[in-house]
Amino acid sequence: VSRVYKLALVGFGNVGRSLVGLLERKRKELRDQHGVEFRITGVASRRIGWLADPEGVAFCHHDGALAPEGSAVLDLRSWLRATRANLLFEASSLNFETGQPAIDHIRAALEHGAHAISANKGPVVHAYRELTELAAHKCRKFLFESSVMDGIPIFSMFRETLPAIELRGFTGILNSTTNVILAEMENGRSFEEAIKKAQELGVAETDPSADIDGWDAAVKVSALVTVLMGIELPPQEVERQGIRHVTGEMVRQARTGGSPYKLLCRARRDRERIEASVAPERVPLTSPLAHVSGTSSIISFETDIFPALTITEENPGVEATAYGMLTDFISAVKSEGQS
Amino acid sequence: VSRVYKLALVGFGNVGRSLVGLLERKRKELRDQHGVEFRITGVASRRIGWLADPEGVAFCHHDGALAPEGSAVLDLRSWLRATRANLLFEASSLNFETGQPAIDHIRAALEHGAHAISANKGPVVHAYRELTELAAHKCRKFLFESSVMDGIPIFSMFRETLPAIELRGFTGILNSTTNVILAEMENGRSFEEAIKKAQELGVAETDPSADIDGWDAAVKVSALVTVLMGIELPPQEVERQGIRHVTGEMVRQARTGGSPYKLLCRARRDRERIEASVAPERVPLTSPLAHVSGTSSIISFETDIFPALTITEENPGVEATAYGMLTDFISAVKSEGQS
Numbered sequence: 001v002s003r004v005y006k007l008a009l010v011g012f013g014n015v016g017r018s019l020v021g022l023l024e025r026k027r028k029e030l031r032d033q034h035g036v037e038f039r040i041t042g043v044a045s046r047r048i049g050w051l052a053d054p055e056g057v058a059f060c061h062h063d064g065a066l067a068p069e070g071s072a073v074l075d076l077r078s079w080l081r082a083t084r085a086n087l088l089f090e091a092s093s094l095n096f097e098t099g100q101p102a103i104d105h106i107r108a109a110l111e112h113g114a115h116a117i118s119a120n121k122g123p124v125v126h127a128y129r130e131l132t133e134l135a136a137h138k139c140r141k142f143l144f145e146s147s148v149m150d151g152i153p154i155f156s157m158f159r160e161t162l163p164a165i166e167l168r169g170f171t172g173i174l175n176s177t178t179n180v181i182l183a184e185m186e187n188g189r190s191f192e193e194a195i196k197k198a199q200e201l202g203v204a205e206t207d208p209s210a211d212i213d214g215w216d217a218a219v220k221v222s223a224l225v226t227v228l229m230g231i232e233l234p235p236q237e238v239e240r241q242g243i244r245h246v247t248g249e250m251v252r253q254a255r256t257g258g259s260p261y262k263l264l265c266r267a268r269r270d271r272e273r274i275e276a277s278v279a280p281e282r283v284p285l286t287s288p289l290a291h292v293s294g295t296s297s298i299i300s301f302e303t304d305i306f307p308a309l310t311i312t313e314e315n316p317g318v319e320a321t322a323y324g325m326l327t328d329f330i331s332a333v334k335s336e337g338q339s
Numbered sequence: 340v341s342r343v344y345k346l347a348l349v350g351f352g353n354v355g356r357s358l359v360g361l362l363e364r365k366r367k368e369l370r371d372q373h374g375v376e377f378r379i380t381g382v383a384s385r386r387i388g389w390l391a392d393p394e395g396v397a398f399c400h401h402d403g404a405l406a407p408e409g410s411a412v413l414d415l416r417s418w419l420r421a422t423r424a425n426l427l428f429e430a431s432s433l434n435f436e437t438g439q440p441a442i443d444h445i446r447a448a449l450e451h452g453a454h455a456i457s458a459n460k461g462p463v464v465h466a467y468r469e470l471t472e473l474a475a476h477k478c479r480k481f482l483f484e485s486s487v488m489d490g491i492p493i494f495s496m497f498r499e500t501l502p503a504i505e506l507r508g509f510t511g512i513l514n515s516t517t518n519v520i521l522a523e524m525e526n527g528r529s530f531e532e533a534i535k536k537a538q539e540l541g542v543a544e545t546d547p548s549a550d551i552d553g554w555d556a557a558v559k560v561s562a563l564v565t566v567l568m569g570i571e572l573p574p575q576e577v578e579r580q581g582i583r584h585v586t587g588e589m590v591r592q593a594r595t596g597g598s599p600y601k602l603l604c605r606a607r608r609d610r611e612r613i614e615a616s617v618a619p620e621r622v623p624l625t626s627p628l629a630h631v632s633g634t635s636s637i638i639s640f641e642t643d644i645f646p647a648l649t650i651t652e653e654n655p656g657v658e659a660t661a662y663g664m665l666t667d668f669i670s671a672v673k674s675e676g677q678s
Contacts, residue, residue, distance in 0.1 A: 029503040152648060153500035160499040161492035163669045164368040165662075288627045288651060300651075305662045307654050309491060312627060312639075314647035323504075323644045330502040 002035040005333070006054065008042030008083040008114070010076075010105050011091035015119050015146075016045070017066055019089060019322035020059065026326065036333050042083030043068040045092075050075065052082035076105065080112040087332060089325055090118040096215055096235070099126030106131055106142060115140045115332040117325050121147035124223040125235050141335050143328035148174065148220045149297050151324025152313045156331065158228050165303045167228050169268035172299035173292050174220045177204045177211035178243050178263040182280075183293055185251040186260065194248075203295060213242035214263065214278040221265045221276050224299075229267070231274055239277040246280050259284045262292070265299075288312065341374040344672070345393065347381030347422040347453070349415075349444050350430035354458050354485075355384070356405055358428060358661035359398065365665065375672050381422030382407040384431075389414065391421035415444065419451040426671060428664055429457040435554055435574070438465030445470055445481060454479045454671040456664050460486035463562040464574050480674050482667035487513065487559050488636050490663025491652045495670065497567050504642045506567050508607035511638035512631050513559045516543045516550035517582050517602040521619075522632055524590040525599065533587075542634060552581035553602065553617040560604045560615050563638075568606070570613055578616040585619050598623045601631070604638075627651065 007023075009016050023030075023038065030036045040059075042052040049072035051057055057070045073079050080088070088109035090102050099122030106116040106123050110131065118124075123131060124144050135142040145155050158167070173179055180203050184194035195212070198204035210216050218238040225233040243263055254261050259282040267276040283290045288310060292298045300310040313320070346362075348355050362369075362377060369375045379398075381391040388411040390396055396409045412418050419427070427448035429441050438461030445455040445462050449470065457463075462470060463483050474481040484494050497506070512518055519542050523533035534551070537543035549555050557577040564572040582602055593600050598621040606615040622629045627649060631637045639649040652659070 026503045034502060151644060153496060156500040157492060157496060161495040161666060163373060163666055164365045285624075286630060288630055291625060291627055291630075305490065305656060305658055306652060307656060308651070310649075310651040310653065312647070312649040312651070313645060314649065317644060317646060319644055327500060327502055 002031050002037045005036060005038045005086045005329075006041040006084050007038050007087050007089065007329075008044070008052075008080065008085035008109075009040065009089045009091065010044045011093070012043055012045040012048060012068065013091065013093070014318070015091040015321050015325075016043070016089070018319050019091070019325055020066060022319050022322045022326055030330075034330055034333065036330065042079060042085055043070075044079055048072075050079035052079050054082070054084045076108050077112070080108055080114070085109070085112070085114045087115040087117065087329060089329075090116060090120060090123075091325070092120070094120045094122045096122060096210060096219055099123050103127045103131070107134065110134045110138050110140055110142065113138060113140065116142050117328040117332065118142075118144045119146040119321055119325055120144070121219050121223045125219055125226060128226050129232065141328075141332040143331055144223075145328050146321045146324030148223055149299065149311070149313050150316045150320035151322070151327060152311060152320070153327065154224070154299065154311070155227055156327065162303075165305055167269070168302045168304065169266070170224065170299055170301045171289070172265045172297065173262050173289060174265050174297050174299065175211055175214075175217040175263055176295040176297065177208060177216070178214075179292065179296070180204070180294060181212070181243065182246070182251055182261055182263070185246075185248045186255045188248070188252070190248050191244075191246070212244055214240045217263060217265050217278040221267055221278060225267050225274055225276055229269055229274065231269070231272065233274055233276060237276070239279070241277075241279040243280050254282050260290055262289055264289070341370050341376045344375060344377045344425045344668075345380040345423050346377050346426050346428065346668075347383070347391075347419065347424035347448075348379065348428045348430065349383045350432070351382055351384040351387060351407065352430065352432070353657070354430040354660050354664075355382070355428070357658050358430070358664055359405060361658050361661045361665055369669075373669055373672065375669065381418060381424055382409075383418055387411075389418035391418050393421070393423045415447050416451070419447055419453070424448070424451070424453045426454040426456065426668060429455060429459060429462075430664070431459070433459045433461045435461060435549060435558055438462050442466045442470070446473065449473045449477050449479055449481065452477060452479065455481050456667040456671065457481075457483045458485040458660055458664055459483070460558050460562045464558055464565060467565050468571065480667075480671040482670055483562075484667050485660045485663030487562055488638065488650070488652050489655045489659035490661070490666060491650060491659070492666065493563070493638065493650070494566055495666065501642075504644055506608070507641045507643065508605070509563065509638055509640045510628070511604045511636065512601050512628060513604050513636050513638065514550055514553075514556040514602055515634040515636065516547060516555070517553075518631065518635070519543070519633060520551070520582065521585070521590055521600055521602070524585075524587045525594045527587070527591070529587050530583075530585070551583055553579045556602060556604050556617040560606055560617060564606050564613055564615055568608055568613070570608070570611065572613055572615060576615070578618070580616075580618040582619050593621050599629055601628055603628070
């Protein structure tokens, strides 16, 4: 017996579009292996407005890109009602400092009685406890696998496969933009040229300061500490040093000297005390951290059982983030069978 | 509300002993976080016989080691009845070629109505389908997380956290003994001296041929292909080449030449066809595979979503295998709440 889920998407950029394509591609497996069918009943973004149709939003190809069609309503809450959504996928643009508008979207979805799945780390670092409690109260799920390392199972690995383990700390490279910039500097570019190159490659934003100043990495550290260690650590409390003061010459000397610079994320727990930092550090070539290049990322967990359980994601494909949202969808569905 | 599980252990070597210690150490978390209490009602091994006491087997310290005490019965089935076990932990010594006596233990446990959890890969490669079907028929679980890479979540990661993914292949270093032997040869030892050193370190057996000839690695490849790709591939069908013909000089030249030898496990799927191999190969230093040393292991999965999702286990502690069995215990308990 399969159940038809009504899905709504807010945010329809690369991730949202990729998710619609992936859901379509995996339709048969979701039905046959997980007993899940679905219909996309709402799509919303700043550009297209609040589209809703409980019978299913139509998608048409415009200029080679998938575009949703349907009639629009006026605001978030009317939209959620009009979609009759059982689940909201949240992939709007993030404001690091406030976590908005993602938090409002998720809160409204949970209050409406839908599961809320976010690709954004903002809601995790700014409202984890509130949203998780609200979800539990509504017997729904608030999940966010894609917020760190795309769809690589980090949160779900601890939640589902590592029970009763004690996480003592972690070390990782979690920001691709700075990783690419440092590599370009190793290849002879100046800091400014490297940024330009990263922008051309599509890995750095027009204003790259959130990456360069270590904010993106600090927010990820904050999300991991908050969820996996159960200690609410605001991003502002992560010691943070970006790569602005790192020159091409420093980077090249470090590489030829056998210990290249990487922007390392670190956290270590000592009882209820947390030390967390983001900073450029030199890493010996014998460490797997030294070999993480381009858009790849890595995290190494220290636990009471495993001195180092390390996960590496090499060159994620375009669907990696969307896939994490799909796995959250399946987790939310599974949770309904339990209780 | 917590439920008291009666647990039986067959095999009381290092793994069994470690498991008893770990269960005790995690008793509070199992109860508080997972609603699970337990009592060990049976312990069996060739040396101590079939001990059973439904009120709980007593453990005493003899010569610094934990030793079970109680009254013994005559055979496996009487023992299972006498223990009233809800779950069997199977950690007996393995016969690679037959999977026995582990298969008989697991079959008897499932028929008795208990979950069966094994640290052995023999039952997986020789009787996966039969035991899984029997378990399903009895509404019980047959689980074996510790059979590959100790307790690192490999099987459970795919089962619980990577739904609807297409596994195309994997590459890994899964046998510690040969990894240690190759490292000792790099450090100047001959093949024979390296084996002796590995035996002194406790990582090679008195008869090390199962490791050296690549059998242990081939059985792991077979287990991974059978379970994760759903294709029953007997270990005999894994192309297998051990490290017997690799000389100290070859190994040292390869290392100084910048691409050391590693005993690589590989599998690749092309529709229903599988190519699987175990062989010494030279690995470039830019690959994370080259940096896996000692008792560490690594596996890199190629999927439709992630070109490479890599998991590394560095220097596993003594409890790593026991921990995998504990996670299977929790999974089995969780499965009872569902369906």
